[in-house]
Amino acid sequence: MTSLIAKPVAVVVLLFARAITAVRPFWHEGRLPRRRSIFFANHSSHGDFILIWAVLPPRLRRRVRPVAGADYWLKSKLRSFIGRDVFNAVLIDRNRDGRTMDPVESMGEAMREGSSLILFPEGTRNQSDASLQPFKSGLFHLAALHPDFELVPVWIANLNRVMPKGEFVPIPLICTVTFGEPMHLADGEDKDMFLERAREALLALAPKKAAE
Amino acid sequence: MSATQFDMMVLVLGVCGILLVASFVGHVLERRLSPDGSNPAIENLNARINAWWVMAILIAIAFVAGRIGVLLLFGFCSFAALREFVTLTNTRRADHWALATAFFVVLPLQYALLWIENYEIFSVFIPVYAFLLMPIISAVRGDTQHFLVRIAEVQWALMICVFCASHVPALLTLHIPGYEGRNVLLIAFLVIVVQSSDVLQYVWGKMIGRTKIAPRLSPSKTVEGFVGGIACASLVGAGLWWITPFSPLQAGAMAFLITLMGFFGGLVMSAIKRDRGVKDWGHLIDGHGGLIDRLDSVVFSAPIFFHLTRYFWSPG
Numbered sequence: 001m002t003s004l005i006a007k008p009v010a011v012v013v014l015l016f017a018r019a020i021t022a023v024r025p026f027w028h029e030g031r032l033p034r035r036r037s038i039f040f041a042n043h044s045s046h047g048d049f050i051l052i053w054a055v056l057p058p059r060l061r062r063r064v065r066p067v068a069g070a071d072y073w074l075k076s077k078l079r080s081f082i083g084r085d086v087f088n089a090v091l092i093d094r095n096r097d098g099r100t101m102d103p104v105e106s107m108g109e110a111m112r113e114g115s116s117l118i119l120f121p122e123g124t125r126n127q128s129d130a131s132l133q134p135f136k137s138g139l140f141h142l143a144a145l146h147p148d149f150e151l152v153p154v155w156i157a158n159l160n161r162v163m164p165k166g167e168f169v170p171i172p173l174i175c176t177v178t179f180g181e182p183m184h185l186a187d188g189e190d191k192d193m194f195l196e197r198a199r200e201a202l203l204a205l206a207p208k209k210a211a212e
Numbered sequence: 213m214s215a216t217q218f219d220m221m222v223l224v225l226g227v228c229g230i231l232l233v234a235s236f237v238g239h240v241l242e243r244r245l246s247p248d249g250s251n252p253a254i255e256n257l258n259a260r261i262n263a264w265w266v267m268a269i270l271i272a273i274a275f276v277a278g279r280i281g282v283l284l285l286f287g288f289c290s291f292a293a294l295r296e297f298v299t300l301t302n303t304r305r306a307d308h309w310a311l312a313t314a315f316f317v318v319l320p321l322q323y324a325l326l327w328i329e330n331y332e333i334f335s336v337f338i339p340v341y342a343f344l345l346m347p348i349i350s351a352v353r354g355d356t357q358h359f360l361v362r363i364a365e366v367q368w369a370l371m372i373c374v375f376c377a378s379h380v381p382a383l384l385t386l387h388i389p390g391y392e393g394r395n396v397l398l399i400a401f402l403v404i405v406v407q408s409s410d411v412l413q414y415v416w417g418k419m420i421g422r423t424k425i426a427p428r429l430s431p432s433k434t435v436e437g438f439v440g441g442i443a444c445a446s447l448v449g450a451g452l453w454w455i456t457p458f459s460p461l462q463a464g465a466m467a468f469l470i471t472l473m474g475f476f477g478g479l480v481m482s483a484i485k486r487d488r489g490v491k492d493w494g495h496l497i498d499g500h501g502g503l504i505d506r507l508d509s510v511v512f513s514a515p516i517f518f519h520l521t522r523y524f525w526s527p528g
Contacts, residue, residue, distance in 0.1 A: 022495075022496060161303075167305075167308050172298075
C-alpha cells in the first residue's frame with residue numbers, strides 16, 4: 001500500500017524540485033557516472049539528495065540510495081514515509097553511544113545489494129560560513145572496504161539560498177549539480193590524507209563566488 | 213473560418229515554412245561540415261533551430277487556447293525569467309520574504325489584473341505598490357548590509373521580468389475600433405518582428421560584420437549587423453501590416469521602434485551579465501542559454517509598443 005503511494009509522491013517531489021530549481025547537471029567530461037558509485041556531496045539543506053537524485057538518469061536513479069541520519073528521518077510518520085518509502089534511504093544512527101548498527105556496516109550492506117550511495121561526509125548540514133566542513137571518516141572506510149566502487153565528488157550549488165534554515169517557503173532559484181572526476185583510495189594512503197584529498201576534490205567543483 | 217483565424221493560419225504556415233527551410237539548411241550544414249557533431253557552431257545552430265520549433269509550437273498552442281493560454285504562457289515566462297534574474301542578485305537571507313512575495317504574490321497578481329482587465333491598477337501595481345512594499349518587507353528583518361543594492365535588485369528584477377514582460381499579453385486588453393477579436397495578432401506581430409530582428413542582426417553580422425558596435429558589452433554585435441538587421445526587420449514589420457491595425461508605413465515605423473528598443477535592451481542585459489560574470493542567464497533553452505537571453509529584446513520593446521498602440525489606436 002505505501003509503495004503504491006510512494007511512486008507518485010516521488011514523481012511529485014521530482015516535478016516540484018525541478019519547478020523551483022530548474023536543476024541542471026554538469027557531468028565530468030560529459031560522461032554519465034558508473035552504476036557502482038558513491039556520490040559524496042556538500043550538505044547545506046535537507047533537499048540536497050533530492051537534487052542529485054533528480055538529475056541522475058532513471059536507470060541510475062532506481063539504484064541509488066541516500067544515506068541519512070535516522071534521528072531526523074524517523075522523527076515523524078511523514079518524514080519516515082518520505083525517507084524510507086519514497087527515497088529508500090539508508091538510515092544510520094549518528095549517535096556513537098548506544099547504537100546497535102555500525103553505519104559503515106549498514107552502508108556496506110546496501111552496496112553489496114547493488115545500490116549506489118549518496119553520502120554527505122560532513123555529517124550534518126553546513127550552517128557555517130566555511131564552504132565545507134571537515135569530513136567524517138565513513139567515506140574512507142567505505143573506500144577501503146569497497147574498492148570496486150567509484151567515489152564521485154558532487155557539488156550542489158545554490159540550494160542553501162532556495163530554502164535557508166528555518167524558512168519554509170522555497171524561493172525559486174537556479175541550482176546546478178556538478179559531478180567531479182571519480183576517485184579511488186590510493187595505495188598506502190592513510191585516512192587523513194585520503195579525506196583531505198576527497199575534500200579538496202569536492203571544493204574544486206564549487207563555483208567561484210561572484211564579486212560582491 | 214473567421215478572418216482572424218485565416219490570418220493566423222497564414223502566419224503559422226509562414227513561420228513553419230521558414231523553420232522548415234532553417235532545419236533543412238542546418239541539416240545540410242551538419243552533413244557537410246560536422247558529420248560527427250564536432251563543430252560547435254553548427255551544433256549550436258541546430259540546437260537553436262530546434263528550440264525555435266519548440267517556442268513557435270508553444271506560442272501557437274497558447275494562441276489556440278485563447279486569453280487564458282496567452283496569460284499562462286507569459287506568466288510562466290515571467291516566472292522563469294525572475295528565477296534566472298534573482299539567481300544572479302546579491303539578495304541575502306533577510307530578503308527571503310520579499311522574494312517569496314515577489315514570486316508568489318506580485319507575479320500572479322500582475323497577471324490576474326490582466327485577466328480582469330483592470331488597466332489602472334495593472335499599470336501602477338509594480339512601479340508603485342510593489343516598489344514600496346518590497347523594501348518594507350526586507351527592512352523589518354533588520355539586515356542593513358548592501359541594503360540599497362538588494363532592494364534595488366529585487367525591484368529591477370520585478371520591473372523587467374514581470375512588469376515589462378506582462379505588457380506583451382496586455383496587448384489583448386486594448387480596444388481598437390475595427391480590430392475587435394484580432395488582438396492576438398498584435399502579439400504575433402511584436403514577437404515576429406523582435407525575433408526576426410535578432411536573427412537578421414546575427415545573419416548580417418556573420419556575413420559582412422566588421423565594425424564592433426559595443427565591444428565591451430557584446431563583442432559579437434557589429435554596426436553592419438545592427439543596420440542590416442534593423443532595416444530588414446522593419447521591412448518584415450511593414451510586410452506584416454495586414455495583421456495589424458496599422459497602414460504599411462505605420463507598421464514599418466512601429467517595427468523600426470520595436471527593433472531599436474530590442475537592440476538596446478539586449479545591450480543593457482548584456483551589461484548586467486558582464487557585471488555578474490556570466491555568459492548566459494541560464495540554461496532553459498538549448499543553444500540559446502536562458503529564457504532572458506531570448507526574451508530581453510521583447511521585454512524592452514513590449515511596453516513602448518503597447519503604449520504607442522494604446523495612445524494612437526485605442527480611443528478612450
